[in-house]
Amino acid sequence: MNKKFANLQLHQMDSALTKLRDAHPPSRPGNGWVKAIRESLGMSASALARKLGVTPHSIAKLEKAEADEKITLASLRKLASALDCELQYTLVPRKSLEEILEDRAITIARERLRPISHSMSLEDQSVDKSASEKQLQLLAKEILDGPRRNLW
DSSP states (O other): OOHHHHHHHHHHHHHHHHHHHHHOOOOOOTTOHHHHHHHHTTOOHHHHHHHHTSOHHHHHHHHHHHHTTOOOHHHHHHHHHHTTOOOOOOOOOSSOHHHHHHHHHHHHHHHHHHHHHHHHHHTTOOOOHHHHHHHHHHHHHHHHHSOGGGGO
């Protein structure tokens, strides 16, 4: 993938994800969204089961699976549809994708410089802190400018 396109993709994804990260969606109810919404609608498990063509016992198992975080997306999508809801599935990074890449590049640069730094300190030729930091930043930038797959 060409670098300009990769950077544009990164920027666009970061922009979309920042909005989601800033939105602070509500926490999942302890018994799961399906049961919470179903009960809020005053719908019995039997009524939901009829809409899906399954048994009430199946609804109880699916609601427990959601609460235990073991439900499949396909099942959750069907339940959401039966409740006249939309399933929204997203992964929201804790920080920007750019920051994740920069942090990863710094980590790799540190790993690459560690043996050199150790060897120089053993020979009493260690570099001052600001020069080391500059070297670290330059190597991290070089790593970031290369193919992203090399970061992982």
